[in-house]
Amino acid sequence: MLNSKLKLNPKIFSTDCEQIPTRKGFGQGLLLAGENDKNVVGLCADLTESTQMNLFADKFPERFVQVGVAEQNLVTVASGMAAMGKIPFCSSYAMFSPGRNWEQIRTTITYNDRKVVIVGSHSGISVGPDGGTHQALEDIALMRVMPNMDVINPCDAIEAKKATLALAKTGKPAYLRLGRANSAVVTTEETPFNMGKAEIFWMPDVGLAQVGIIVTGGLMHRALLAAKELENPPAGGEGIKTKVMNLFSIKPIDADAITSLAKECKAIVTVEEHQIAGGMGSAVAEVLAANYPAAMEFIGVQDKFGQSGAPDELIEHYGMGKNSIKEAVKRVLKRKI
Amino acid sequence: MLLNEGKILELSKKANDIRISIIEMLLEAKSGHTAGPLGMTDIFTLFYFHVLKHDPKNPDWEERDRFILSNGHICPVYYATMAHAGYFPVEELKTLRKFGTRLQGHPHREYMPWLETSSGPLGSGLSQAAGMALAERLDHGLNTHRFIYCFMSDGELNEGNSWEGAMLAGKHRLRNLIAIVDRNNIQIEGDTEEVMPLEPLADKWRAFNWHVIEVGGHDFTSLNQAVEEAHAIHEKPTVIIAYTIPGKGVSFMERDYKWHGKPPNKEEAAKALEELRNVRF
Numbered sequence: 001m002l003n004s005k006l007k008l009n010p011k012i013f014s015t016d017c018e019q020i021p022t023r024k025g026f027g028q029g030l031l032l033a034g035e036n037d038k039n040v041v042g043l044c045a046d047l048t049e050s051t052q053m054n055l056f057a058d059k060f061p062e063r064f065v066q067v068g069v070a071e072q073n074l075v076t077v078a079s080g081m082a083a084m085g086k087i088p089f090c091s092s093y094a095m096f097s098p099g100r101n102w103e104q105i106r107t108t109i110t111y112n113d114r115k116v117v118i119v120g121s122h123s124g125i126s127v128g129p130d131g132g133t134h135q136a137l138e139d140i141a142l143m144r145v146m147p148n149m150d151v152i153n154p155c156d157a158i159e160a161k162k163a164t165l166a167l168a169k170t171g172k173p174a175y176l177r178l179g180r181a182n183s184a185v186v187t188t189e190e191t192p193f194n195m196g197k198a199e200i201f202w203m204p205d206v207g208l209a210q211v212g213i214i215v216t217g218g219l220m221h222r223a224l225l226a227a228k229e230l231e232n233p234p235a236g237g238e239g240i241k242t243k244v245m246n247l248f249s250i251k252p253i254d255a256d257a258i259t260s261l262a263k264e265c266k267a268i269v270t271v272e273e274h275q276i277a278g279g280m281g282s283a284v285a286e287v288l289a290a291n292y293p294a295a296m297e298f299i300g301v302q303d304k305f306g307q308s309g310a311p312d313e314l315i316e317h318y319g320m321g322k323n324s325i326k327e328a329v330k331r332v333l334k335r336k337i
Numbered sequence: 338m339l340l341n342e343g344k345i346l347e348l349s350k351k352a353n354d355i356r357i358s359i360i361e362m363l364l365e366a367k368s369g370h371t372a373g374p375l376g377m378t379d380i381f382t383l384f385y386f387h388v389l390k391h392d393p394k395n396p397d398w399e400e401r402d403r404f405i406l407s408n409g410h411i412c413p414v415y416y417a418t419m420a421h422a423g424y425f426p427v428e429e430l431k432t433l434r435k436f437g438t439r440l441q442g443h444p445h446r447e448y449m450p451w452l453e454t455s456s457g458p459l460g461s462g463l464s465q466a467a468g469m470a471l472a473e474r475l476d477h478g479l480n481t482h483r484f485i486y487c488f489m490s491d492g493e494l495n496e497g498n499s500w501e502g503a504m505l506a507g508k509h510r511l512r513n514l515i516a517i518v519d520r521n522n523i524q525i526e527g528d529t530e531e532v533m534p535l536e537p538l539a540d541k542w543r544a545f546n547w548h549v550i551e552v553g554g555h556d557f558t559s560l561n562q563a564v565e566e567a568h569a570i571h572e573k574p575t576v577i578i579a580y581t582i583p584g585k586g587v588s589f590m591e592r593d594y595k596w597h598g599k600p601p602n603k604e605e606a607a608k609a610l611e612e613l614r615n616v617r618f
Contacts, residue, residue, distance in 0.1 A: 041475070065471060073501035076461045080468020083403075083453060086475070088468075104461050104498065112446055112455045 001205050002224075007190040008201060012224055019182035022218060023121045025157030026178055027052025029164025030089055034060050040168055041081055043067055043090040045074045050180075051091035051121040071097040072104050078116045079108035087115055087168055094120030094136035094177060102142055109173045110148040117167045118143070119176045123153075124273030125301060125318055126181040126218065126311035135306035140216075141278025143175040144251045150174040151251040153272075153280070155220035156185045159248060162193040170195070177217065179273075181311040184221035198254035200261075202227045204241035210336075211329045212261040213244045215271040216280040219299075219320055220246060223271050226325040240329060250280050255287045262294040267336040269297045269328045273320060276300040295335040297328040338387065340561050346618060348557050351421065352382040353616050356586045358417040358430055360609045363600035366434040369442065372583035372596035373490065374414035376521045379555045380579055381418040384486065387557075388564050393423035396451030402483050403453050403469050407462020407499075408490035408519070409443035410598075416440050424451060460496025463487050463516055467502050470511040470574075481513045484568070488517050492524030495533045500545065506574040507546030514574040515567045516547075519554070521583040523594040539578060548573040554581030587612055 002008050011017040034040045034056050042056045043065040057064035065081075067073045071092055078088035090097065098105055098118055109116045123136045144151045152167065152174060154160035160178060167174050186201070202224055203209065215223040223244050231239040245261055247254070262268055268288065270281035281298040288294050301318050315321050340348075359374050385391070390402045406415050413433065420427045425439075432438035439448040443457030454465055466487035473481050493499055506514050520538070522529050529535055539549045548570045552563040560579065567575035583597070584590030587609040590601075601609055 041472075062475065067501075067505055070501040070504070072461070072498040073464050073505055076464035076498065076502065077468035077471065077505060079454070080465035080470075081472040082468075083465065084469050084472035084476075086472050103458055107455060107458050108461055108465055 001203065003200050003203055006192065006199055006201065007188050009186050009188050012184070012186055012221065013228060017221070018185040020157035020185055021179055021182055022154050022157050022160040023052045023178040023180065025154065025160030026119060026121070026164050026176065027055045029161035031055045031059055033165050033168035034063065037087065037168060039085060039087045041065065041086045041088050043074055043078050043088055045069055045071050045092040045097065047092055051119060053091045071101045075101050075104050075116065075118065076108050079112060079114045082114035082116050089117045089119055091119040091121060093134060094123040094139040095134050098139055098142050098175065099136055106146055110146050113148060113173070115171055115173065117174045117176055119178065121178040122180040123177045124179055124217070125306045125314045125320070126179055126273060128181060128311045128314060129308050131308040132305040137275045137301050137306065138278070139177060140250060140272070140274045140280060141282070144283060145278070148173055149251065150249070151177070152249055153177040153217040154248050155215070155217060155246050156183060156187055158185060158187045158189060158191070159193065163248065166193065166195050179218045183218035186220050186224065196249045196252045196254060198245050198247045198249070198257040200243050201246050202242065202244035204231065204243070207241060209241045209243040209265050211240060211242045211267045211269060211333055212265040213242050213269045213271060213325065213329065214247050214258065214261070214280070214284055215244060216247045216250055217273055219271050219273055222320070222322045223325055226322045226329070230326055230329055240333060242329060247280060247284070250283055253283055253287060255291065258284055258287050259291045262288050262292045265294070267295045267332040269299060269325065269332055271299040271320070271325055273315070274300050276302060295332050295337065297332040299325055299328055340387065340558055344387065345557050348382050348386055349618055351386055352378050353586070353613055355382060355414065355417045355421055357610060357613050358421070358427065359413045360587070360601060360606050360613065362413055362417065362430040362433045364603065364606040365431045367600060368434060369413055369600050370410050370598050371600055372523065372590060372594070373408070373411040373519065373521065375587060375590065376554065376581040376583040376585045377411055377414050377488070377519050378585065379557065380517060380560060380581070381414050383557055383560050385418045385422045387561065389486070390483070393419070396424065400483065403466070403485045405453055405462045405466045405485070405487040406444065406456055407487055408459060408493050409456030411490070412444045415444065459490070459493035460498035462489060463499055464502035464505070466514055466516070467506045467511060470506070470514040471509060473513060474511070483513065485514050486517065487514070489519065491518055491520050491522065491529050491535055491538070494518070494535055503542065503545040503547065510572055511574045512571050515564070516574070516576040518576060518578045519581055520578050521581045523583050523597055525597055527594055542576045546573060548575040549578065550575060551578045551580070554579035555585060
């Protein structure tokens with residue numbers, strides 16, 4: 001059942017569950033952050049509307065900097081503005097920022113300890129028809145390896161808005177990962193948001209969970225659908241009890257919550273729209289190998305580039321859909337020690 | 338501010354002291370860059386002892402000018418100048434590049450919080466300086482009273498990021514941004530015009546909507562005049578292309594690109610120090 005304490009969207013399992021891209025939540029959040037604090041500035045590399053920074057740019061044109069198609073400039077100008085007390089958000093597609101400007105982010109933002117938020121929209125395979133060049137599947141790895149960099153991957157548009165507002169106040173470098181495509185809204189305005197804390201969205205009606213499913217980003221809805229069907233199989237028979245954890249903060253990582261889930265289940269499936277190498281699953285594996293080794297299965301892209309297609313089609317093709325999650329849960333259950 | 342003869346003499350002596358420190362610290366460190374720091378010593382001296390609005394005893398002073406060193410590898414001259422200006426003890430220069438030092442091989446703000454930025458990887462300083470100038474304009478409009486200075490190398494103009502920053506500064510007519518290019522014509526692998534030609538360099542900057550001043554890099558009076566001219570330009574950012582002699586002040590190092598990235602050994606250092614200690618003013 002859904003964790004009632006979290007006031008999640010009651011329409012999660014209905015066909016009319018709202019569908020909004022996480023980038024929209026960012027756009028709204030940045031507008032609010034700009035209203036709250038005049039030091040918030042926005043920089044964009046010629047993708048203002050598609051990264052949804054246009055809401056901020058229209059309201060605060062004097063605080064918006066259009067840098068043109070120049071992602072290295074995007075983050076280094078932001079670093080300079082942060083040095084003068086501004087709180088810059090720089091947006092582009094994740095493939096270009098942090099894809100193209102990694103060293104500039106490292107030297108001038110994290111090494112320099114400048115409070116800049118790198119906003120990478122259009123991450124993951126669900127970018128869709130633009131094809132493999134534009135589908136950032138490596139960005140979590142690129143950013144989480146960097147000291148002094150937080151990595152935030154919201155599960156829906158509402159969480160993206162809350163994360164944006166929180167990051168405007170955090171006082172340290174951060175990467176905010178967003179998606180282009182519509183994704184189901186699983187939380188509500190009332191859902192508690194605590195930076196760095198992983199919450200359990202789904203839990204068994206009674207008893208302990210047999211498998212823990214840890215999810216980051218927009219695949220949360222599919223994981224919840226999988227968890228529901230696993231517990232109450234549509235075809236009948238004995239179900240599998242799971243817990244589904246929302247790991248929007250990949251760094252800092254909630255090691256206590258992850259370890260405690262592993263102690264309960266002794267079997268973990270991680271779910272992310274990213275290469276399995278170096279992503280959230282790897283981060284969870286690092287935590288568990290050091291604290292409480294458990295059997296693991298990794299849902300993500302298996303060392304391949306993407307291609308053109310509809311978002312749902314690609315998620316299915318690359319093994320990140322609801323049925324793939326269910327299969328991974330069954331596999332890990334067999335491997336459980 | 339104009340320079341008088343007394344001040345020029347004082348700056349000349351200071352620059353010589355700084356060159357002595359550079360040789361001493363590189364000898365001690367046994368690695369590091371020699372030619373660039375010696376070539377930029379006169380310009381650093383002019384800035385830290387005449388041009389910059391700063392207070393070594395109060396490095397966080399909000400009204401200070403901002404100084405960015407983009408090509409971090411010439412930091413021996415940066416460190417030596419700052420030590421002589423009173424930011425930290427001159428004796429500490431001997432810790433350059435050693436374990437536990439604040440004086441890393443390339444500058445790091447974490448250990449020296451009075452630096453405006455860390456640098457080393459080339460081509461990113463100008464954009465940071467442009468960001469500072471933009472923020473300054475946001476807070477103070479066109480009546481800005483602080484200048485943002487960015488020292489750059491000619492070699493790092495191979496980097497696309499340098500020109501991205503130049504384009505943005507030109508777009509926004511960042512009049513309080515002043516770049517100084519160390520035009521010494523050498524980079525690690527040889528002559529800049531062999532490795533990747535930069536000429537016509539002044540025309541390139543003009544094409545990016547910058548005001549360009551070309552000046553010799555070792556004459557305090559003309560360097561100071563160039564800075565005064567830059568302060569007076571209101572419609573554009575200004576770049577001062579300073580023609581410097583790499584290795585300046587040590588005869589056997591001057592104009593030899595082999596001294597770009599190596600330190601003097603004991604004998605070479607002794608010879609260099611003897612030359613510098615016998616300069617007549």
